[in-house]
Each structure stands twice: as structure tokens, then as C-alpha cells.
Amino acid sequence: MTEQPGVPQGERRPSRDSGDERPSWAPPALDEPRMQSALRSLELTVRGRLDGLLQGNHLGLVPGPGTEPGEARTYQPGDDVRRMDWAVTARMAEPHIRQTEADRELETWVALDLSASLDFGSAACDKRELAIAALAAVTHLTSGGGNRIGTVLDNGSGHVRLPARGGLAHSRAMLKKVAETPRAQAGTRGDLNALLESLRRPPRRRGLAVVISDFVGGLDWQRALRGLSARHSLLAIEVLDPRDIELPDVGTVVLSDPETGKQREVRTTPVLRKEFAAAAAAHREEVAAALRRAGCAHLVLRTDSDWIADIVRFVMARKRGWSGGAA
Template identity: 70%
Template sequence: MTAGPDGGQARLEASLRTLELTVRRRLDGLLQGNHSGLLPGPGGEPGDARPYQPGDDVRRMDWSVTARTTAPHVRDTVADRELETWAAVDLSRSLDFGTADTDKRYLVLAALTAVAQLTAGGGNRLGAVVSNGSDVVRLPARGGLVHARGLVRRVATTPTAPEGVRGDLGAVLDQLRRPPRRRGLVAVLSDFLGEPVWERSLRALSGRHDLLAIEVVDPRELELPDVGTVVLADPETGRQREVATTPLLRREFAAAASAHRDRVADVLRRCGAAHLTLRTDRDWVADIVRFAVARRHAWAGAGRSSA
């Protein structure tokens, strides 16, 4: 979704406005309350102690309560009233692909719009680091609807990298580490293709921020249809290869794709990131709503159990 010279800007503005209205209408009800974030903001003030649950950060272990009760406990922190959210947006050429209702690049933009809506208000600020593989753009964290709209527009107009340029998600994440930023939420938007060489960078961010990984997927990246002989192209390198979609190849492709997604999910889990998957052939707004509701219920349940 980029603006062209001949009326493209007007079409872009109309598309972004429609996208924003779609997100706001479907997320109505989640935008109310004391904190509207996708994840509770990390706080600096200690809160209540509660029993340890698998997946809790062991650095928040409360050893005095653990010793007194002989059961492991962690101590929650009080969510900050003002949340600073940073979006790490991977716009590599592999996002220019889609065989269903939309392409992956649009899905990233939609997810960014949802993050902006769900973390807006109350003095919260939103910033972004955007990379297409060849250039990195840093958009400062500020508050307000006008800024959020401008940020989404800037991401939408980021040009596609030249052919042969690969994305570098690790470099994008490193941009958020130096200089260190105040504690907040980091939302990583990517298709996470390729080897997870970004794990070390993401793990380093987890020591200071809550992490949300939004993975965008197209169904043809998970399985090949039985269409005979086709020419497949790597969007980042431009290399092409003619293949016959035999039953054996399709099984091996599906197995490799499944193994890769399992590995990505495992790495994200080890880094302590909440993981949201959006597909081009699904109702992505409904998936975001279900994810946000589940996170809120889990957070509320943890708070009740510590009372």
C-alpha cells in the first residue's frame, strides 16, 4: 500500500481511514477501561505476590514469600499509567506476497493500526523503527491520534527494497536497544521467515520491555496446492526455480513449513514474547480481538489469584 503520483495519495488516505474505522469498530469495547493496551504495561512499583505459573519471569521470584509458604511465588508489578510502545516493523520484500484476501504487507499495516488503537490514550506514546532491508527509519514516540495516524501513514509509504536485499530483523531490534529506552511495550511485526538469527536481540529487549510478536502468514507458505509444474520465486533475491508439485514435494514442503513455524514459536516463547499469528485468509480483526480478550482475562485472573 504505497501512494502513487497520480491521485495515489488520495486513495492511500481513503484506504488508511477505512482501515482505521474497521479496526476501531471491531475493537469497540476493548478500548475502554483503565488501561487499553494489548499487554499490561510493566511497572516499577512492586505489587502483590502470587503463585508461580509456567512462563512467569523467574527474575520476579519473591523468595521471602516462597520460603514462608514453601511454594514458589512471583511478585507482580503495578502497571504504569503511561505506556510507551515501540513497533519494530519488518517490511522486507517477502511481505509483498499474498494469495488470499490480502497480502502480508497490508496485514502488517493492519496490525500496526490495531496496536496504535489499543495503546492510545491516557498519555501513552507510540513510536516505531521501520526497515525494508536497505533503509531504517526511526519515528519518535509521541502521543495523540494525529501522531498515530501519521506514523501508520509513514509505514504505509515506505518503499520496497531493491531486489536482492534481504531483511534484517535483528538490526531493527538492536535499534531499540541503543540507546536504552524507558520500560514499555515492544511490538514486533514480521513474517519471521528465515533462520531466527534475531533471537539474541529479542532476548536482550525482554530484560527491559514486555514483548508482543505479531507473525503474518499466507496459506501458500504453509502448503503447496496440487497445480502441476510451477515457477517459484524468492521475493528477496529474485531467484526462480521450476518445480513439480508432486505429492512427495507437497508433503515435504508442509513438514518443513510446520517445523519452521514451530521453531519460531519456540524461540518467541523462550524470549518471553506473547505470540499473535495473523493469516491473510482469516478474519484478522477477530483474531486480534480474541488475543486481546484472552490476555486481559489472563491478567485479571492472575490479579484475582494474588488477592
């Protein structure tokens, strides 16, 4: 697991109650009334900024093919050859593909990584809070019309499965259950590959599979992701913090791997900062390449940016790309 920066030597990390800028919907250690209030605030934030902007396509997050046969059209470079209509191709003496229409009901499954590496943040929120916010956005964008959503989550101590159901009451109960999941204990290693395999087997109805993680660590999850792509449209939401990408110039700092508990005190020299940034960039590119090979749409959310604006830009670009417009 890639090491993450901890508290600079001689400094104290600000507490959650010290006036730091935190998302209003995600205060720590919530009792029941505050939990309900926080989740309601998150729901209003998502609905208030997404409603009216992303209406139109049935599969809002990943517009694309369904399973119902549609019209045939001439093959264009970049089309999926698996959709080739050989009967029409033979009759017209020109390659044609068979378009498909979206199903009338969409079943969405979310694999939510809540391992110890997400219990870290140096900006407005930590990565865990951003992952829960991403789940809320996915829930909102795929709800309605008889659609269902379920979640499989793992904080390193075992999988928790929340069955796919529809309705606002289910969505709220699901988000509450996820938010109440205990944080991973120090030294607990997550297993993204096993989490994805839990979605792959047993096979589920064709639909949308969403993976929310920071994708820190090895890439042993690639095979499971490719297996999911055989039946589902895929979306990967990568949650990042600025300290995942570069080290600040703060002198002596303690680097900690939250999933092994190992720590190392180093001095953030220009050479070290340059090597850290290069290694982080290389890992991010490896992750992006693995997602592309699996045919997975890729959305990056950062703790230091407007995550809802990032979602809007992503969805609008996907819609324009699918409709033939400029991305």
C-alpha cells in the same frame, strides 16, 4: 530465505485492478487523496470493530506486570522467579512474589519488517498490507491516557525511525509514513536481527515492544529479542499467507525467493507438496519455540482470515489468562 511460490507456468497473475478481492483501505500506488481515504477507511475498520470489546486493562495487548510495586502473594507454579520477594518469603516461611502495577503511561515501540518477503499474497491482501493493518490495531489498542507509540521500520534499504509520541495526529501521520514506504526492490535481503538491535540500543524507557514480521528465514534474531525482554513486555505478530504453509496442486509452478531473486521451476507432485508442508510446519514451530524462550506473546495473522477477529480472540485469551480464568 525460504522460497515462495510464484505464478504457475502458463498463467498470468491477476493484476491489482482485475477485480480481485482487495482490502478497501490498501489500494496500490495511491495518490495523496486516495492515501488519506484509504488510511481513514482502515482507521474506521479498526475502531468500529475493536471499540467496546477490549476495554478494561491498561496494557490491552499484553496484560501483565508493570514497574510499580504492588501487593505480595503466595508463589504459584509458573510465576516468574525474578519477581520473588525474599523479605516476605523469609518472614512468612513460604515463597511469595511481589506483584506490580501497570505504569500510568505506556510507551510502545514497534519493529516493522517490510522486507521483500512480505510483498506477496495469494488471498484477500498481501502480507505487507496485513502488517500495516496490524500496526494500526496496535496503535489503536495502546493509545490514550498519555501513552506514546513509535516505529522502526526497514524495507531492506535501511532503517527509518518514527519517534514515539502521543495523540491522534501523530498516529495518523505515522501510519501514512509507513504506508508510503517504498516496496523493497527485488533481490534486497531484510535483516530482522539488525531491526531488533535498533530497538535494543540505545536502551529505552520500559514499556511494550512489538515485532511485526513473517519471520521467514534464519533465527539469528533470537539474541536481540531476548535482550529486549530484559526491559520490555514483548509481542510478536507473525503475518502469514497460505502459500507460506502449503503448495497448491497446480502442476508446474515457479518458486521464487524475493530476497535473493532466485527462481526455480518445479512440478507440484504430492511428494513435493508433502515435503514443503513439513518443512514449513517445522520452521513455524522453530519460530514459535524461539518466541516462547524469549518470553514473547505470539499472535498469528493470516491473509486469508479475519485478522481483527483473530486480534480480539488473542487479547481476550490473554486477559483471561492473566486474571486466572480459563484461556
